[in-house]
Amino acid sequence: MEPSHTPPMSGSNSICVATVLLETGIIPMEEPETKMVLEAPGGLINVRAKCNDGKVERVYVENVTSFAGLLGQKLEVETVGTLTVDTAYGGDSFVTVNRNQIGFQISPDEAKDLVEIGRKITKAANEQLKFQHPTNKDWTHFSFSQIHSDLEKIDGVKTYTNTVVIDPGKLDRSPTGTGLSAHMAILHAKNKLSVGESVIARSIIGSCFKGKILETLTDHGISMIRPEISGRAWITGTYQHYLDPSDPWPRGYRISDTWPVRPI
Numbered sequence: 001m002e003p004s005h006t007p008p009m010s011g012s013n014s015i016c017v018a019t020v021l022l023e024t025g026i027i028p029m030e031e032p033e034t035k036m037v038l039e040a041p042g043g044l045i046n047v048r049a050k051c052n053d054g055k056v057e058r059v060y061v062e063n064v065t066s067f068a069g070l071l072g073q074k075l076e077v078e079t080v081g082t083l084t085v086d087t088a089y090g091g092d093s094f095v096t097v098n099r100n101q102i103g104f105q106i107s108p109d110e111a112k113d114l115v116e117i118g119r120k121i122t123k124a125a126n127e128q129l130k131f132q133h134p135t136n137k138d139w140t141h142f143s144f145s146q147i148h149s150d151l152e153k154i155d156g157v158k159t160y161t162n163t164v165v166i167d168p169g170k171l172d173r174s175p176t177g178t179g180l181s182a183h184m185a186i187l188h189a190k191n192k193l194s195v196g197e198s199v200i201a202r203s204i205i206g207s208c209f210k211g212k213i214l215e216t217l218t219d220h221g222i223s224m225i226r227p228e229i230s231g232r233a234w235i236t237g238t239y240q241h242y243l244d245p246s247d248p249w250p251r252g253y254r255i256s257d258t259w260p261v262r263p264i
Contacts, residue, residue, distance in 0.1 A: 008041045009092065011176065011177010011178055012174040012233075014047060015061060018056065019234070019235065021036070029054065030051070033048055033051065035049075043064055047061050048060045058230055060230040061228065061229050062228050063227045064181075066089055066184065066224060066227050067089055068087075068185045068186045069089065070086065073086065076128065077117075077124045080120060080121075083097050083121070087129060088183070089133060089182060090180065093139065093142045095122060095145050097145065106204055118144075118163075118165025119167060119168075126141055134220035134221075134222055146164050146165075146176070148161065157199070158199045158200070159201075161204075173207065176203070177209060180211045183199075195213045195214070197212065197213070211229050213226070
């Protein structure tokens with residue numbers, strides 16, 4: 001299955017949007033903390049931003065409820081072999097695999113190979129495994145694969161490195177807020193992360209999000225967590241777009257996708 005959808009939630013985009021709203025004055029900034037509610041396709045998102053001297057220094061996002069799916073599931077991946085994977089939902093659907101199984105360090109020079117193998121993992125998961133959201137019955141696919149390291153303690157905080165592979169051929173430059181939420185659900189299900197305990201997710205370029213489980217709950221018979229993710233964003237520019245009355249294509253144009261995709 002080749003899913004094409006609007007993600008119900010994006011952690012990194014929520015952090016970016018909150019930063020823009022406050023630093024451009026669209027929403028009045030209150031120091032030391034501003035609270036707001038963002039509306040995402042997945043629902044209302046509570047956000048609080050730590051602010052100082054007109055700058056947003058950190059954004060905390062209370063994500064949608066997240067849950068682990070299959071744990072320790074065998075998956076046959078073309079040209080790779082048998083992998084042991086976990087699945088979870090953190091605002092989007094993930095199949096996750098430890099990097100040790102496929103020999104990666106998760107470094108920028110591995111990007112091409114990570115994309116190729118990650119796409120194969122997502123494809124295999126959609127062919128062999130089942131995902132079902134308890135309230136959105138049409139959501140039956142895995143959107144992304146997440147390749148991650150072991151959990152280790154750095155400066156006393158549990159930490160891991162990961163990259164999320166996005167079709168048709170991208171790696172998330174952020175640690176992925178939905179991926180962190182999904183991973184926290186898996187870690188909690190494996191008794192590796194407790195309620196209120198912090199965990200840091202690092203991306204392939206070294207950027208960091210911090211996560212925390214605010215509470216656990218049961219919904220539709222499924223054990224879930226309510227995750228909080230936090231990070232920082234920076235505004236890089238402003239852009240203006242114009243509409244010329246003589247433009248014969250005032251609403252733009254659309255053609256078929258021209259992004260080159262190598263077969264997998």
